[in-house]
Amino acid sequence: MSISPLTLNRLCFYLRALRRMADAGTQRVSSQQLADRLSLSAAQIRKDLAQLGELGIRGVGYDVAGLVERLTKVLRLDRSYRMVVVGMGNLGRALSAYFGFNHGAFVVVAGVDPDPAKVGREVGGFIVRPLDELADVVREERAQLGVLAVPAAAAQETYDLLVKVGVQGVLNFAPSRVRPVPEVPLKNVDLRIYLEELAYRLPEDAPTGD
Amino acid sequence: MSISPLTLNRLCFYLRALRRMADAGTQRVSSQQLADRLSLSAAQIRKDLAQLGELGIRGVGYDVAGLVERLTKVLRLDRSYRMVVVGMGNLGRALSAYFGFNHGAFVVVAGVDPDPAKVGREVGGFIVRPLDELADVVREERAQLGVLAVPAAAAQETYDLLVKVGVQGVLNFAPSRVRPVPEVPLKNVDLRIYLEELAYRLPEDAPTGD
DNA sequence: ACTTGTGAAGGCTTTCACAGCC
């Protein structure tokens, strides 16, 4: 039973919504209520949740707390993930600060940069260290995930380096295709592509910036 | 003839790869060569490109410069887009700096924040202005796109505000579902969800961060 | 009466395989 990427994405949103409901004291929820909240179809939600087992009660709905627990386990969010950010430019520093605090399961525990001018600075709760100490940093801090915030040209070699030092997964912000090895999953977050997709959907007759 | 979101996403990547090829002096390319480069199938690339017209030459391939020109026009990247960032926290400042410079078609031209302590600072080439001057800022700077870098709780109202002051599209970084109006397309970039999807794909037996 | 779980249908996307053209 493997979960498709599309279903996986929705399950993450279900969990988020359900947590909010649980915090608000809601005990039961129907697929229709969740659907309204997330702008999806009730059938889709039932199909998705049915993949995880018979979690609902016919005629009644789903138990919110029970679903939260099950989803948290299935999505492996019942543990925390320690991340190292590679590249302490604007984006790397922002991501470190952004994920440095409250973010529950995901915490940035270290940052490295090849530029000596950036090494030694404090960012989001840690001191930036030199790139060539990456292996030590990963070991000392028990980092499992790597965040690539390097220039496009350096993305592939930096990914390879992260693999070599034992990181288990990589989130890539560099606007560059990286070829992953199967053992170390890679997720690309390409800000420029998002902007390009948005631009295409703008109304035709829009005033331009030129 | 409307382009599906999946095809649109790939077209953006084709254009990027083709531009690099053009810069490197490549004149012709086959669907197979592009496929190898992008880890896709040649048939998929042909199907995608065929939607834009008969751009290739049978037995020969595609003209790189010609494709770049056509794709640039189709994707509406033959003009520039002026963006205003709302929320000058860590992420907002990083995005402003990141997109403030060279990024061709997309330029951040202004930033606003409700916090008086943040107003007046210089970030990535402009001075942060108060949120309640947003309408003026958008008009003066002719901003077409809005970037939401506000807390989740403020996302919907800030989107609505951007719509009201005449922005044509919004890129949302807040981890919160926003209900868009049809006239102003919304694209969500949810960093937490990306991390959650990555976590799910990690090897089962991985050491945990707990 | 109400809601889930699910087979069947429908729709969308990718791959296949080959005719058509250079």
Add this chain to the structure above:
DNA sequence: GGCTGTGAAAGCCTTCACAAGT
């Protein structure tokens, strides 16, 4: 010989509609 453009096939995902359960 080589490559594109494309109908047909295959695969995947969503929606429908209803049996099953409370």
